[in-house]
Amino acid sequence: MEFKEEDIADVWNEPPRYAIITGANTGIGYEMSRILAAKGWHVILACRNRQRGISAVNDIISDVGSHARIEFMELDLSSLDSVCNFVRRYSMKLRPLNLLINNAGIMLAPHALTVDGIEQTFQVNFVGPYLLTSLLLPKIRGSASADFPSRVVNVGSVAHRWAPKQGVILNMTTINDPSNYQRWGWYGHSKLALMLYTRKLCRDLMYENVYVNCVHPGVIRSDLFRHEGSPCLTFESLRDSRVAGEYFPPFFGAAGKLINFFAIPFYRSKASGALTPLFAATSPLVTQV
Ligand SMILES: NC(=O)c1ccc[n+]([C@@H]2O[C@H](COP(=O)([O-])OP(=O)(O)OC[C@H]3O[C@@H](n4cnc5c(N)ncnc54)[C@H](OP(=O)(O)O)[C@@H]3O)[C@@H](O)[C@H]2O)c1
Numbered sequence: 001m002e003f004k005e006e007d008i009a010d011v012w013n014e015p016p017r018y019a020i021i022t023g024a025n026t027g028i029g030y031e032m033s034r035i036l037a038a039k040g041w042h043v044i045l046a047c048r049n050r051q052r053g054i055s056a057v058n059d060i061i062s063d064v065g066s067h068a069r070i071e072f073m074e075l076d077l078s079s080l081d082s083v084c085n086f087v088r089r090y091s092m093k094l095r096p097l098n099l100l101i102n103n104a105g106i107m108l109a110p111h112a113l114t115v116d117g118i119e120q121t122f123q124v125n126f127v128g129p130y131l132l133t134s135l136l137l138p139k140i141r142g143s144a145s146a147d148f149p150s151r152v153v154n155v156g157s158v159a160h161r162w163a164p165k166q167g168v169i170l171n172m173t174t175i176n177d178p179s180n181y182q183r184w185g186w187y188g189h190s191k192l193a194l195m196l197y198t199r200k201l202c203r204d205l206m207y208e209n210v211y212v213n214c215v216h217p218g219v220i221r222s223d224l225f226r227h228e229g230s231p232c233l234t235f236e237s238l239r240d241s242r243v244a245g246e247y248f249p250p251f252f253g254a255a256g257k258l259i260n261f262f263a264i265p266f267y268r269s270k271a272s273g274a275l276t277p278l279f280a281a282t283s284p285l286v287t288q289v
Helices: 027-038 050-064 080-092 120-142 158-162 172-176 183-204 223-228 235-240 252-266 270-282
Strands: 018-022 042-047 069-074 099-102 150-155 210-215
Touching: 018 027, 018 120, 027 042, 027 050, 027 069, 027 099, 027 270, 042 050, 050 069, 069 080, 080 120, 099 120, 099 270, 120 150, 120 183, 150 183, 150 270, 158 183, 183 210, 210 270
Parallel strands: 018 042, 018 099, 042 069, 099 150, 150 210
Antiparallel strands: none
């Protein structure tokens, strides 16, 4: 089954429906915001950089029209204070929250600790979204009805398979230790944690009108590969990870760029990557995983 933009219901004539999308200034998040705004949703672009966030809002308004209900709110998932401030500011607006899409993410970043002393990929991809969702949950629950269930969509990745073999590591000393750091392995680890959190939320909310799902958007040409200095995956990066190194021997490094060059056209567009999470976010066919 192919899900298309036209399949997303228009909500212009309903009471305002509110969606928060994290990491919405570029990539898949930007496309999801643009599409939902065109369908009449009130979209909050939750981005870490004010200038990039406002510029994305303006671009969407020029695309959709000045009637678009769209705004920027600052949120940096690498700071737990920023997450708490965001929730405080959203709560002060006394609005419902019908949809939360935890989309923001980083991949293959160099090892670094956040201001909270947590390895940055783990915090941005899991700890930040976990705190954000937990704090917004009363609002999400309170906005849900049988006619219009609330939804949480976590943008995961098949890369959860690259997580360390023992599964989610619960020891922060091990997670933070630079000598353990594997760029692919730690990205997979953060996505595995997000997926398991999704399952827990599903169980907790089983008897409520709140649907929680986790989706892989496909392999998309986006800025996600920015830490590689390349728009796409390189075999060098795979080889760099000790986990992936078990599968990709060193000689792949030399051939990687060439293979990659031919693979780029097969990567999906950002707009197409947006449709999978939006299917989980809006389709009446989707309830709970
Ligand atoms: N692209 C793929 O092939 C692919 C495959 C599987 C899963 N995914 C997942 O899809 C999601 C979106 O990725 P994308 O491909 O659209 O990547 P992208 O183009 O790099 O967009 C990532 C977004 O996350 C934001 N972000 C990064 N760090 C943040 C922080 N500390 N606080 C708040 N926002 C932050 C970025 O903001 P700035 O622009 O300010 O950095 C950007 O808006 C990610 O969760 C990714 O893991 C992507």
